[in-house]
Amino acid sequence: MVRILGYKQRQKEDGTNFYLLEVQGGIEMVLSKATGQYYATAKKATVSTTFDEETCKGLIGSEMSGKISKITTEPYQYTIKESGEEVTLNHKYIYLPEGVESSEEKLAKQLEGAFA
Numbered sequence: 001m002v003r004i005l006g007y008k009q010r011q012k013e014d015g016t017n018f019y020l021l022e023v024q025g026g027i028e029m030v031l032s033k034a035t036g037q038y039y040a041t042a043k044k045a046t047v048s049t050t051f052d053e054e055t056c057k058g059l060i061g062s063e064m065s066g067k068i069s070k071i072t073t074e075p076y077q078y079t080i081k082e083s084g085e086e087v088t089l090n091h092k093y094i095y096l097p098e099g100v101e102s103s104e105e106k107l108a109k110q111l112e113g114a115f116a
Contacts, residue, residue: 001063002064021051023044024043028043029041066096070093
């Protein structure tokens with residue numbers, strides 16, 4: 001399950017507006033490489049919609065079935081808001097409806113089967 005946290009307005013090339021829902025998955029425990037301690041985190045992603053702003057506002061706090069999945073991308077530059085540090089990333093997080101697997105997840109399962 002993912003929870004709808006908020007929404008963002010964006011503009012298409014033709015100048016018309018549309019809205020993205022901001023969604024967040026469940027809590028995950030991750031081991032810090034720097035400290036060796038576990039910390040709680042949650043993956044976030046955005047989902048395009050055909051909804052108007054009022055509908056998006058009304059959806060905040062509701063849950064939808066599915067998950068947030070990490071996928072590999074071409075490297076790109078990202079600036080960390082808090083520190084201003086610029087880093088190179090080669091992944092992003094996407095929302096996947098329940099029962100749908102990313103191509104990377106499918107490949108991982110195929111590889112698991114090949115070595116079982």
